Amino acid sequence: MTVIVPEPVLVENDQEVVDGGALDLDGGFVVPDSNAFGHSFRDYEKQSQRKAAVEEFYRINHLNQTYEFAKKKKEEYGKLSKAEMSIWECCELLNEFVDESDPDLDEPQIEHLLQTAEAIRRDYPDHDWLHLTALIHDLGKVLLHSSFGGEPQWCVVGDTFPLGCAFDESIVHHQFFKENPDYKNPVYKTKLGIYSENCGLDKVTMSWGHDEYMYLVMKENMTTLPPAALFIVRFHSFYSLHRSGAYTYLMDDDDKEMLKWLQIFNKYDLYSKSKVRVDVEKVKPYYMSLFNKVHQPINKLCFYLFLD
Numbered sequence: 168m169t170v171i172v173p174e175p176v177l178v179e180n181d182q183e184v185v186d187g188g189a190l191d192l193d194g195g196f197v198v199p200d201s202n203a204f205g206h207s208f209r210d211y212e213k214q215s216q217r218k219a220a221v222e223e224f225y226r227i228n229h230l231n232q233t234y235e236f237a238k239k240k241k242e243e244y245g246k247l248s249k250a251e252m253s254i255w256e257c258c259e260l261l262n263e264f265v266d267e268s269d270p271d272l273d274e275p276q277i278e279h280l281l282q283t284a285e286a287i288r289r290d291y292p293d294h295d296w297l298h299l300t301a302l303i304h305d306l307g308k309v310l311l312h313s314s315f316g317g318e319p320q321w322c323v324v325g326d327t328f329p330l331g332c333a334f335d336e337s338i339v340h341h342q343f344f345k346e347n348p349d350y351k352n353p354v355y356k357t358k359l360g361i362y363s364e365n366c367g368l369d370k371v372t373m374s375w376g377h378d379e380y381m382y383l384v385m386k387e388n389m390t391t392l393p394p395a396a397l398f399i400v401r402f403h404s405f406y407s408l409h410r411s412g413a414y415t416y417l418m419d420d421d422d423k424e425m426l427k428w429l430q431i432f433n434k435y436d437l438y439s440k441s442k443v444r445v446d447v448e449k450v451k452p453y454y455m456s457l458f459n460k461v462h463q464p465i466n467k468l469c470f471y472l473f474l475d
Contacts, residue, residue, distance in 0.1 A: 307377030332360025
């Protein structure tokens with residue numbers, strides 16, 4: 168059964184300053200003044216205990232993320248032949264990992280999933296598909312686990328970007344692309360590269376990582392979550408697009424409509440990160456009730472994603 172996606176209500180001026188210097192955003196979500204370390208969010212230059220590790224992560228990532236590498240990984244993992252488990256089992260696997268690319272959080276990934284889902288659930292109580300999307304959006308990070316290949320962090324987490332065309336300067340730590348083999352490729356270094364203008368993001372090869380993997384899992388298992396859910400999962404780390412407006416020339420009209428939902432989601436994905444822990448046992452019954460709407464578990468990575 169198809170889930171109907173109502174048109175999102177967008178606020179024209181969604182950055183009005185309110186008490187305490189916070190920002191009042193869509194759905195009533197209030198952006199905190201600083202991240203868990205007391206710094207502004209996504210500040211990659213701020214001197215901190217995380218800065219050096221994050222910078223080294225992106226050096227390795229930008230050196231190795233080539234068009235050919237991503238195509239090979241997509242072919243390998245598109246077979247969904249690694250493991251079989253339920254959604255919640257995958258969530259629990261993420262207790263073991265902290266995202267090395269994230270300058271805003273050093274908590275286990277399951278904390279981030281629940282913080283994001285609970286923030287959206289509070290502001291959009293009638294959109295259970297969006298609650299589930301929030302909970303699963305980072306589940307592709309199970310690629311870090313030995314059950315799914317034990318991949319290194321540089322090809323699992325971090326900001327994503329198109330391959331097969333020029334690297335936009337808005338991509339975090341853009342300077343490290345100079346050592347990437349694609350950087351001087353006569354075709355790949357051009358604005359459009361192997362693509363045509365407004366070809367649609369579904370035709371674009373993205374850098375390999377958890378976003379692309381989870382998108383493949385959903386797509387190959389014929390999820391009936393709405394198209395907006397797949398778009399959110401695939402592009403939630405594509406910050407150069409939804410934060411800087413880069414690569415819009417690759418988008419078609421459908422992408423532009425889906426981007427509205429991604430921009431709503433991204434505020435919760437980014438700004439809900441905090442040291443405030445979610446009571447897992449308290450919220451688990453609600454998410455288990457969503458899972459009961461899901462045909463599970465399935466073949467090969469993990470689960471069908473069907474909502475009634």
